[in-house]
Amino acid sequence: MDTLDQDIMLCFMCKTAVVQMHCDTCGVNLCKACVGEHISTSKSKNHKVVKFQSRKFTPLYPGCVSHGEKRCEMYCKHCDIPVCHICIASDEHFRHKLSNIFNVLGEKRDFVKKTLNELNEFIYPTYQDIAADVQNRIRQIDEEYEELSTTITKRGEDLHRKIDNLVNKFKAEICEMKTSQLHIFENHLDEINENIVQIKGDIDTLDSAVDSNDLSILLRVDCNVNKYKKFPQNLLPSVPKFNPGKIKGREFYKVFGDLSSVSLTEEGPNYRLKKIKESQDVDAVALVQRKSRHNFSPTTVSLNSSDAAVSPPDKQESSEHKSQNLRKLLLDPDIFSGMEFFGIETNIACLGYDEFWKCGESNTMSLYRIKQGSVLNIKSIKTKSRKNPTDIAIARDGYLLYTDYQSKTVNILCEKDYVLIKLKTWRPQAVCTSSAGDVLVTMESDDKTQSKVVRYNVFIERTPHPFAGEKQNIQFDDKGLPLYSSRCSDKYICENNNHDICVSDCGAKAVVVVNQAGKRRFKYTGIFSGPDSKPFNPKGITTDSQCNILIADHDNFCVQVMDQDGQFLKSISLRVHKPYGLSTDSDDNLFVAVTDLKAFFPLSHVKKIKYLQ
Template identity: 50%
Template sequence: MNPCTSAQDVMRCDLCETPVVQMHCDTCLVNLCKACVGEHFSADVSTPHKIVHFKDRKSTPLYPGCKFHDKERCKLYCNQCGIPVCHKCIASDQHLGHKVSEILQVVEEKKNKFIKEQTELNETIYPTYQDIASDVQNRMSQLEKEYGDLSTAITKHGEDWHREIDKLVKKLKAEVDEMKNTQLQTLQKHLDEINKTMSDIKEEIHSIEIAIDTNDLSKLFSVTSNVYTYRNLPHKIISSLPKFIAGKIQGEQLSNLYGALSSSSLTSDKHGYSMKTTQKSPEAGSSPPVKQLLDEPETVNTIDTGYKYELNNLACLSDEEIWTTGYDSIMKLYSINQGSLLKSIRTKSGFIPSNIAVTKSGDLVYTDYSDRTVNIVKNEKIEEVIRLKKWRPNGVCSTSFGDLLVIMDSDNKKQTKVVHYSGSTEKQTIQFDDKGKPLYSPSSRNLRYITENKNLDICVSDEGTKAVVVVNQAGKLRFRYTGHTPAPKNKPFNPRGITTNSQSHILTADSNNDCVHIIDQDGQFLCYINCGLSVPWGLCTDTNDNLFVAQQRNKKMKKIKYLQ
């Protein structure tokens, strides 16, 4: 019987097929009954058969045959050539001076290696792939739900539009009926007057006929003709019909009014999965806990910064202290909980700082657009880190590796770029997309803020293009976010300060709509933060993901809790 198709078949002798097997040839890998052992020996007397009890099969190593010497078995291993060899191979010049090992030793090492790899495959790699498969399936299910919710939202929005259009149609038709009734009533009144006049004319004709036919002269002279009255014809009333001026339905405009989908994306992150381990390494960093957005963000406290003209920029030194700048040369450090001023530092040049940031070591960094410098404040002493030529620094941020990202404008106001610095050394320039087009608006009058996301994306809020421009660590454009409709005040998106949080959300101030936009790391809109903001400008977050907002006009800073 075929053992592949019959799981119940018993073990049989390979020579006589007797369903009893007591012996095994480890040399030829043949199962034998006791009666067939002699026949197996005599079938090939040149082969050194190793007959063992069936239970001891595979106990004798079957050495590989030599490729170069017939009937020789390779009991040695050439480490240099990486092949099994026989004693005749060793005696030849081919392996002269090569290091040779016992093949059983090499086999043992290989088996140990395979055992370790088998253990790794069984206990680590395969379970990891199981987790990955489960994760992909879960995300597919989540995508189905979220895309379903998205379609439902679009349908609901369409129903809202239909209701509003039905209201509008009903209103316009009511106006048509009112106009029609007014004009018909006027024309009816006019017709009644004409009919009365026609009746009067008939009476006049009858009176004249009597006067003409009578021979009574007194009657003739008693008739007075009023023909001259009827010669003055009545005014003609002309009705003017209203026209329905249909609004032009243009696809792009209608799409903008109705709402549009932002782009979706599928990216590949080579660091997205980590190998499943049975023991957690003490050095391994843990993923940040998932935090949900609050339905209603709340203002924790408000600090009046006392700037005379404007409050522009913020940078958290810690969860208790925050740096601020306004429309003067003073940079102020405030206590967040007390709201008190702790320290004031004037810029080295006396000019207004363009932007500020705090390094990983806790030092204040500021850009001086007028002086063309990037400066660092250490122990209240200002050190010039970078001095530019033909360029002027605008926004600045500190990276997760302690480097600086500076967005800058050319003197001729025709170019803008992001430069990555390690100390004062330029490491990378980001200026154009894959098609050679500028990523950022080329004008020094436009405000720009920059930050690095937790996934190492570089995010720039660009007033010139009215967009948040996000590139990856290599400088390749990932997406542009140009706002979301409907906006709180239905005004165009006007990005100002930008920051990120532990969830890799991107938060951008919108000074036109008095709100903060929150999008995810792929540019999908999540929600607005309003909280009674007045011209929000600079933004920053602390280690607990509290949001700090600089309100430009009232010079007050708000601390807002928006994550659970």
């Protein structure tokens, strides 16, 4: 090792020659040529120069505190300091117990080694465990506060939902009362108008008889007006009044719930020394136990006798849901060709497992069924306005929803084609349904300067004609900035299984995801997988049972798949086909409406893709 050191170490003085000597006094390495120069630089020092190989065997005595030029070879235990021979000769250390400094240093070295061993083997690993435990506590506190916040948010959403249900219930009852009462008054008015017509006819007959010279006409005229003297009944409308309930003081807090107090209890010492060779499992160490947490206790309340209280969601997953969570993305998806259609932009909506609706560049919407490898056209329906539908979706009970951009309506196909939503200054674009049966609609203003998502509560069976009441507006983030692009562009929508609302915003070249309350979660701008990749151009959007989000990347000929938190998972290549509409069936098969670029005429396909195993 010494030879290797000489090969690579250079003289402290000249910086060029190889090291050959060592000054124990100064602790520097020298070449032979520089030894004299080094000694002459400090004549007052007693330089002790030895060969470099002998540097470890020559002790470096400490300097004397009182006589700086002298080295201490003895140690005064009484004064606890090193002393030189001049100190020993003086009266200052007379009758003091002196020891060879090497013996003292040996004892000190042993004590230092023992201390070093204790630090390395016990104290340092123990503090490492303590730091890791505190970090876990910090992470755990963050997660539990986040969970607490989520619990309170869900509690608020539950109460909002109950209140919304009550509001919509009252509105529906009001609508029914109004319809019934108006019907009575309209019938009453019809009877009165019929009498007016008859009286007008009698007046004309009597006028003619009076002006006529024909006496026979005058004799035959009926002058009985008693039948009109029994005037119609005077109906007075009775509009119901709303009597709001009063909640005094902190009664509302009792209804909503309360927070327990927070405290930090310090007990211990609960940590023990741990050897570095012991298992690093945190459970093997006695950790500080958490004595108190924030606890939120929601108060279960039913706002209406017919409205059951909503309990917190069960954290234990069902066996069916657990088995679903085991499904993974296939490395090589199985893509099956479907039926060909003329046109270029097609939207689809799966109905169960083997049926799907399709709409495109015509006013016709068609239902198809897959049977034994063939695709059969079950039925076709034209839109009520004879305009092209913008988007389609499946509502509760299998009813078909479609948006009519030109007529500013959202329609539903029950027994007939009914107008579910009629807009005035906004135009509907895409539509989807939520797990609760609500309808979510993306729309833009007439002047094409604003975009938003509106949630509607739908009433299909309560009245002869279905209708929807506005329930929620999603347009701005917490800073008051628009969530969606204002430019005229496609905006498709779907609700994830975790109740997030996902909007594919072509104008922003992004997918914007908000939670159920309309608060922004994240914005996904696509993944560029190669040098030939084009800017992300999202079209159709859908989700599956795993809460994965699938987006049609129109210009990159693929479907991008990300998880519920916006992390990219994979890309499903469609080669020469441009994807447009997306939908998943009840078995997580993906249906994609694509355009064949190689066809002589614009030709659309619906492809069925198995991408989960």
